Amino acid sequence: MQQAEVKRSGTPVEVFLAFLKLGLTSFGGPIAHLGYFRDELVVRRKWLTESAYGDLVALCQFLPGPASSQVGFALGLLRAGPLGAIAAWTAFTLPSALLLVLFALGAAALDSPIAQGVLHGLKLVAVAVVAQAVWGMARTLTPDRNRAGIALLAVFLSVLLAGSIGQVGAILVGAGAGLWLCRNGAGPEVAPLQFGISKQAGAAALLVFFLLLIGLPLLAGAGNAQSVSLFDAFYRAGALVFGGGHVVLPLLDAETVARGWVSEDAFLAGYGATQAVPGPLFTFAAYLGAVAVVPPGGIAGAAVALVAIFLPGLLLLIGALPFWSALRGRPAAQAAMRGANAAVVGILTAALYDPVWTSAVLLPIDFALALSGFLLLVMWKTPPWVVVLLLAAAGGAMAILA
Template sequence: MKGAFAAWAAFTLPSALLMVLFAYGTGWIGAAAGTGWLRGVKVVAVAVVAQAVLTMARSLCPDRTRAGFAVAAAALTLLLPGWGAQIGVIAGGGVLGLLLLRGKGTGTDEVEPDGGSQLAGSLRPRQAAGALIAFFSLLALLPALAAAAGGSQTLSALAGFYRAGALVFGGGHVVLPLLDAVVVAPGRISSDAFLAGYGAAQAVPGPLFSFAAYLGTLLAPGAAGLASAALCLGALYLPSFLVLFGTLPFWQRLRQRRQAQAALSGINAAVVGLLLAALYDPVWVAGVHNRADAALVFVCLLLLEGWRLPSWAVVGVGALAGTGLAMAGL
């Protein structure tokens, strides 16, 4: 377990620190928050999410049934915004998958990583059970504690980040609509600041979840932003560690059960729908304000999907193009 945490820290902390610096930097560029290079970064975020929807749809929705799941999930998410509807959509995808998708596979890579069986053997069943108990207990207790504390903003945010981490299936970009429900919908962070940070996260090395450090920094003023960034980052990652340690001892048997495969297949299709809905709101709504922005989205999508340029390079192109559009008055 110590090795797992060390690997996580080495992989995550550099990008998290860069995102913290970006969050602090937005303070002195506040006057340019809606124009110029930051405008271009937000437009790139639109293209990145569009590419993620296409990529996930090809992998996780390879037939009409699962494509239907995704479209239905997107429609319900747009009509019933909020994290409660998101949980319902994901759970509904699992139930429908269990009923309709047996024998179709999950659409994900099912090859066990090297060393997976050895790591599973190093965990005792009692330790695994404790991890799963902690996972579900925190999922239930954190919102209750926030309510008992009179709607504490800190506890509410931690509960939301933990819930988002617990509900990510199919790919890291799925965290976008989940975190939007945590920080944008309640009015804690503006949609412009949210999308700008998401675009910046594409340009830094490391995992996309480092976006949580940026959001945490914005949630608390001044030096308190550092502690808030660490708490939000930890809350987002903690569910994955608990589920990993809780399921490893019996994952080999679980993944061979048709019922589990069918439910996961339905869940994966549903989260494609969640991301599709997020592509419209908040991503397109906050990032595209005129025809010039829309044209730049299409160019960036071509660079990502057609030319296969790395996302950090496209962020640079978008920033330069956004500056040019602002100077031209477009």
């Protein structure tokens, strides 16, 4: 009998509410977001199995764009169809985007020691969440010596080859090792996940992706429509970044500051504000679109930049899903995915150290607080949003005492 991969019959409203909760509480960047997703949707709600979730994460790590947002979009699609995918992306993205637009329009952002302490507490939340994700996924996805060895190799590759090169390389090596080491006795047969996207629709999405990538620069250069130039700049930034997160910042700096659209001071202020809000780091684009001196500016500029930076990654995901789902049911593909899933555990482990641990655990008390958050999540099954509030308050209290 095939293993059930997903709990179906969801609604767009259910998906929206689930991802709104995540969009309001998911601090710590894309790796931490994957931990929040796993805890809420795999462990608590049981929308899909651990192995199916690992497969989605591995696929999205292959593709350019914001990996956590792509995983969320795919989960919404899986749960409630196209409307569910739109609901998931909207609910996860809008909270941080709206906060950053308010900041761009002049809402006061406190730069006090207490505010910095709260921000540090949120970084410690990320340590606890990522550690919980590594712990849980390792137990499920690396249950034997072969896959544990693949995960360890992925750690070395991620450490020695920094950035997206190391991550994508680790998954490729993991998939290759899985073909060799993970064919026998590697688990039950699984049913392909049904996303409801035909191969024709997937091919059309890929065609649109490349047409925009090639055509937008030509269109921007042929006319004086600066809004097209704005869309083009953020579209290319989203199309050329693997894994999302901080890797997109140099591209955004080159597309906005170097062009004179945004001042260096405004860019850095927005980046600092982005660290204090939940949700995907790509919503930094909403801030930049709002403060850019080129039209349309303001709320309209924020909307243009926000859609432009997310669109290429989502088009690529839609294009890849129907072909990946068909391949996933084959024994060789299953073996490769088991190796890739083990590599994902290694990538998460490397990310737990750098940048999550190295940017947050600076003092012995930081270690104690992060460990407390981890134990609350793992041993006491405390909801992540409660841990967010507790460690943020602890960070603020430490700042007051200091």
